[in-house]
Amino acid sequence: MSREEKQLEMTLDAVQNRLNDLKVSIGAMVHKLETEYEFINWPTFLDNFALISSHLTGLSKILSKEICPPLRNRTVLPLMLSPERDEALIQLTQGRVPVFSHDIVPDYLRTKPEPMAEQKMLQNEQKAANLSAEAAAKQVAQHNKVVSHILDMVSKKREEWDIESSSRAGIQQTSSMADTHALVAAVGMGKGLKMGMPMSVPGGGPGSMMVPPAIRPPAPMSSVSPGGVSQLGKAPSAIKTNIKSAMQVHPFQR
Amino acid sequence: MNSMSMAQVASSKESVSQANQEYLLQGSIIASAVEHLIHRLRGLCDNVENVPETFHDLEVCMSMRQPNQVPLQVRVRRALGTRDLPFQLRYIGQPELDRSRPTLVRSSIDVGCTSTVLEFLTELGCRVDFEYVSQGFLFRKGRMKITVAKIFKIIPGKQNDSEPVCNSYLVELSVLAPNGQDAIGDEMRIFAEQLKPLVHLEKIDYKRLGNIP
Numbered sequence: 001m002s003r004e005e006k007q008l009e010m011t012l013d014a015v016q017n018r019l020n021d022l023k024v025s026i027g028a029m030v031h032k033l034e035t036e037y038e039f040i041n042w043p044t045f046l047d048n049f050a051l052i053s054s055h056l057t058g059l060s061k062i063l064s065k066e067i068c069p070p071l072r073n074r075t076v077l078p079l080m081l082s083p084e085r086d087e088a089l090i091q092l093t094q095g096r097v098p099v100f101s102h103d104i105v106p107d108y109l110r111t112k113p114e115p116m117a118e119q120k121m122l123q124n125e126q127k128a129a130n131l132s133a134e135a136a137a138k139q140v141a142q143h144n145k146v147v148s149h150i151l152d153m154v155s156k157k158r159e160e161w162d163i164e165s166s167s168r169a170g171i172q173q174t175s176s177m178a179d180t181h182a183l184v185a186a187v188g189m190g191k192g193l194k195m196g197m198p199m200s201v202p203g204g205g206p207g208s209m210m211v212p213p214a215i216r217p218p219a220p221m222s223s224v225s226p227g228g229v230s231q232l233g234k235a236p237s238a239i240k241t242n243i244k245s246a247m248q249v250h251p252f253q254r
Numbered sequence: 255m256n257s258m259s260m261a262q263v264a265s266s267k268e269s270v271s272q273a274n275q276e277y278l279l280q281g282s283i284i285a286s287a288v289e290h291l292i293h294r295l296r297g298l299c300d301n302v303e304n305v306p307e308t309f310h311d312l313e314v315c316m317s318m319r320q321p322n323q324v325p326l327q328v329r330v331r332r333a334l335g336t337r338d339l340p341f342q343l344r345y346i347g348q349p350e351l352d353r354s355r356p357t358l359v360r361s362s363i364d365v366g367c368t369s370t371v372l373e374f375l376t377e378l379g380c381r382v383d384f385e386y387v388s389q390g391f392l393f394r395k396g397r398m399k400i401t402v403a404k405i406f407k408i409i410p411g412k413q414n415d416s417e418p419v420c421n422s423y424l425v426e427l428s429v430l431a432p433n434g435q436d437a438i439g440d441e442m443r444i445f446a447e448q449l450k451p452l453v454h455l456e457k458i459d460y461k462r463l464g465n466i467p
Contacts, residue, residue, distance in 0.1 A: 174287035174452045179422035181458070183405055184280050186419045188460035190315060190384025193407055193419070 011071075014062050022055040078105050273430040276346070276362035277438055279446050279455040282422040288402065291425070291452050292391060295400060298448060299393040307392040309403070310334045314372070316380040327383065330371055334387065340366040351459050355436065356443040358457035362430060387416055390423060397438070398445060401426045425453050 029048045032040060063071070083101045090098050097104065106112035113121065128136070185191035283291050296302060312334050317325040331342040347361035390403025402425050406416035427446060429438050446455035 173284070174290070175281060175283050175454055176422060177454075179284070179420045180280065180282035180424075180454075180456075182420050183282050183422060183424040184458045184460045186386065186405055187313075187388075187424060190386075193384040193386050 011062065015059065018055060018059040018062060022052065022059065025051045025055060076109055078109060078111070081105060273432050274361055274363060275431055275433050275435070276360050277357045277429045277431060277442060278349075278360065278457070279357050279427040279442055280458050281425045281446075281449075281453040281455040283402070283425055283453050285404075285421050285423065287452060288423050291402060291423075291449070294449065294452065295391075295393045295402070298445070299395040299400065301394070308390070309392055309401075310387070310389040312385065312387050314385040315383040316372075316375050317383045318378065318380045328375065328380065330375070332369070341369055341371050343367045343371055349459060349461070351457065356439040356457075358459070359439075364430075386419070388424070395445065396441075397431070398427060398429050398442060401428075425449075425455065427455050 025048065029052065032044075032048065078100075081100060081102055083099060085098050086100055089100055097108070112118070131139075182192070186193055292306060296306060310333065311331050313329055313331045315327060315329050317327045319325045327346070329344045329346065331344065333339045343365045345361075345363040349358050349360040351358065385408055387406040387408065388401075388403040389406065390401060393400040393402075402423050404423050405419045407419055408416055427442055429442060431438050446453075449455060
């Protein structure tokens with residue numbers, strides 16, 4: 001019991017804080033509109049709106065939280081109404097509500113529905129009163145039938161969508177981040193491609209035995225081409241390059 | 255056959271002076287889903303009625319090391335299987351990874367050249383850094399170029415059967431454009447969005463991938 005009360009108190013505190021924030025930002029907005037209406041621009045105006053709506057969102061979040069005790073189960077009762085000015089009330093509401101009279105209580109405490117809603121309610125009640133019990137039962141049955149039919153349709157569709165989305169999740173694995181990185185690193189930096197380079201020397205063409213791997217001439221370039229350059233043509237070029245590269249340890253330092 | 259080099263040579267000829275920035279997005283696709291991707295790309299790209307263009311190229315990355323300087327890297331690309339197509343020499347700059355940009359941007363200079371370019375570079379003091387074979391498909395949409403290619407390692411001694419780097423295909427979406435044309439980045443991002451969830455094309459800084467085994 002006391003736990004529940006504690007919770008209620010906490011919730012009310014939080015709600016009050018939010019409402020205060022909301023009040024302040026609405027006040028700021030009104031103030032802006034009154035004093036700067038000549039040169040206020042849309043972005044600041046919309047910023048103000050965003051602020052207010054964020055406060056509202058926060059408020060509804062608090063109200064929808066599970067720990068919040070159901071506030072709608074509680075009733076607010078006006079205990080005393082009087083047509084006279086109430087100074088304490090004026091101060092409390094910053095001069096907005098001077099009296100707590102029969103006139104304003106229905107609006108402020110929502111003891112009365114909105115006029116539009118009230119009218120609708122009256123109409124419906126009249127209609128209901130004119131119906132015979134039999135016709136009413138028939139209509140209820142019909143209504144239930146339609147609603148259950150719609151419910152069936154909706155749940156069926158939902159099942160279909162669930163199956164579809166789950167099967168789509170199964171197909172989804174068409175690309176792999178690791179493979180992307182491996183490929184990009186290979187093409188960009190030669191990662192995994194350089195490993196075999198020193199090995200290529202012994203297996204290379206004739207003449208390449210003497211060439212250190214680092215200054216190896218681009219032999220595979222031609223050797224991969226099917227029938228591109230003959231082995232005979234490659235050997236002299238390798239030797240020639242070898243001599244050149246030995247001389248060119250610091251090609252641009254002279 | 256080797257439309258890749260052809261296209262690049264052609265485009266490089268007219269644009270050496272202006273189009274020097276490459277806008278790039280990269281991703282990969284597992285081999286079993288490549289058919290699906292090709293199908294989608296055929297629908298999305300230009301020349302729907304044609305069979306997709308293919309290429310089979312060898313790329314050699316050479317670098318010139320000088321004391322106290324960052325090594326200068328150039329790439330030579332040639333078509334395998336045909337001998338009469340020109341080689342392509344390409345310089346790629348450091349990638350700019352500006353967070354506000356939707357794609358990776360790097361400077362890129364392409365030139366067509368003769369087959370003696372390798373000897374020429376060797377004489378200049380360049381050394382082979384690494385090489386690979388890339389074989390796959392090429393698509394175009396407007397000025398965007400999309401390649402889907404398998405990357406093969408070259409195994410010394412066994413020139414005829416090369417080993418793939420991994421079982422996925424590399425997917426690249428690139429555009430060569432003049433400096434400052436940032437609108438193309440958004441165009442590419444929208445296109446990349448259309449290939450999801452098959453392929454996730456992203457800007458990848460390969461310098462940061464250094465520690466991946």
